[in-house]
Amino acid sequence: MTPQILIEASIALVPVLAFLGILLLFDSYRLIGFFEMIETIAFGFALAVAAYFVNGYLIQILAVDYTTYSRFGGPIIEEVLKAAAVIFFFARNRIGFMIDATIIGFGVGTGFALFENAYYLRMLQDAQFGDWIIRGFGTAIMHGGATALFALLSQSLIERRGALRPVYFIPALVAACAIHVVYNLLTALPLLSTLVVLVCLPPMFLIIFSKSEYAVHQWLVHDYESHQQLLDDIVSGRFAHTEAGRFILTLSRRFDQSVIDDIFAYIKLHTIIVLRAEAISLARERNEKPDVPQSHREDLKRLTELEKKIGRTAMMALWPHLHFSRRELWELHEMGART
Numbered sequence: 135m136t137p138q139i140l141i142e143a144s145i146a147l148v149p150v151l152a153f154l155g156i157l158l159l160f161d162s163y164r165l166i167g168f169f170e171m172i173e174t175i176a177f178g179f180a181l182a183v184a185a186y187f188v189n190g191y192l193i194q195i196l197a198v199d200y201t202t203y204s205r206f207g208g209p210i211i212e213e214v215l216k217a218a219a220v221i222f223f224f225a226r227n228r229i230g231f232m233i234d235a236t237i238i239g240f241g242v243g244t245g246f247a248l249f250e251n252a253y254y255l256r257m258l259q260d261a262q263f264g265d266w267i268i269r270g271f272g273t274a275i276m277h278g279g280a281t282a283l284f285a286l287l288s289q290s291l292i293e294r295r296g297a298l299r300p301v302y303f304i305p306a307l308v309a310a311c312a313i314h315v316v317y318n319l320l321t322a323l324p325l326l327s328t329l330v331v332l333v334c335l336p337p338m339f340l341i342i343f344s345k346s347e348y349a350v351h352q353w354l355v356h357d358y359e360s361h362q363q364l365l366d367d368i369v370s371g372r373f374a375h376t377e378a379g380r381f382i383l384t385l386s387r388r389f390d391q392s393v394i395d396d397i398f399a400y401i402k403l404h405t406i407i408v409l410r411a412e413a414i415s416l417a418r419e420r421n422e423k424p425d426v427p428q429s430h431r432e433d434l435k436r437l438t439e440l441e442k443k444i445g446r447t448a449m450m451a452l453w454p455h456l457h458f459s460r461r462e463l464w465e466l467h468e469m470g471a472r473t
Contacts, residue, residue, distance in 0.1 A: 142263070145270045148270070151244065154244050165234040166241075178243060184215060189208050204318060205315065209317075213281070216242050216280075239284055243281035268324045268328050271332060273317075275335060291305070291306070365405045368401065
């Protein structure tokens with residue numbers, strides 16, 4: 135491998151990875167772990183491979199020239215594929231805040247850009263040095279930015295509506311496709327499009343992160359206090375007189391007493407684990423080493439066992455009365471993944 139190829143490869147591949155690394159450094163809560171980041175990049179890489187075949191097939195059956203398709207058809211297909219990966223993370227409760235939504239979205243876009251630029255490095259042997267600057271600092275970061283924007287807007291809608299519904303992803307997908315189309319339309323002015331990406335994205339993400347970190351802190355403090363109060367109510371017996379407690383007692387007419395006992399045990403253990411997750415996040419914010427008890431792995435295993443013992447029917451009847459949020463499910467997943 136010649137020095138020229140190494141330099142070209144570095145320019146084509148490193149900038150988007152460096153940008154992703156900077157986003158991770160800004161995440162003081164360490165919401166995204168190393169292996170989860172690798173997973174998002176791998177998703178994006180695999181989807182870029184899929185896009186290669188899908189785009190080739192559509193160009194053939196639609197009988198359009200490559201330039202027209204690359205400006206309008208390609209961006210839509212590529213953004214839909216990248217969005218599918220982000221939606222997978224939403225569906226699995228792997229996204230809880232705007233910060234991790236942005237990082238996961240950019241990570242998927244990074245994987246997509248890595249494959250695309252690696253492909254062009256192999257195919258365009260006679261490309262000029264400036265072409266790799268544009269692809270590395272412009273196109274690659276645009277891929278990450280468009281998918282990050284999709285994830286960010288989706289999370290914003292989900293937070294405001296308080297639920298996860300497919301319709302909430304449509305406005306974000308339209309925005310991501312529009313950005314990609316506009317960028318491709320500026321191919322006649324490649325330096326301008328690259329400059330726009332570099333000038334607009336970093337300040338936008340910096341503002342988003344600064345506001346989101348404050349929101350994360352406020353939510354953690356408030357939720358920690360409310361969960362501590364819930365645990366105190368459970369331990370003292372006051373929980374039985376709350377709306378959820380009274381509903382659980384009415385379930386005794388439909389389920390065995392053993393199921394009712396398991397439900398109370400589940401709520402208590404669920405609250406303890408979520409409290410633990412919030413305490414760990416607050417410790418990370420203070421740059422302190424989180425204190426995770428040795429029993430944590432067993433507690434997570436016990437929580438899963440209780441869910442199975444209670445059964446799907448009882449859990450579905452119970453869930454609306456517990457007011458557990460999507461972020462609590464996200465916290466449980468994060469604790470399980472880190473353990």
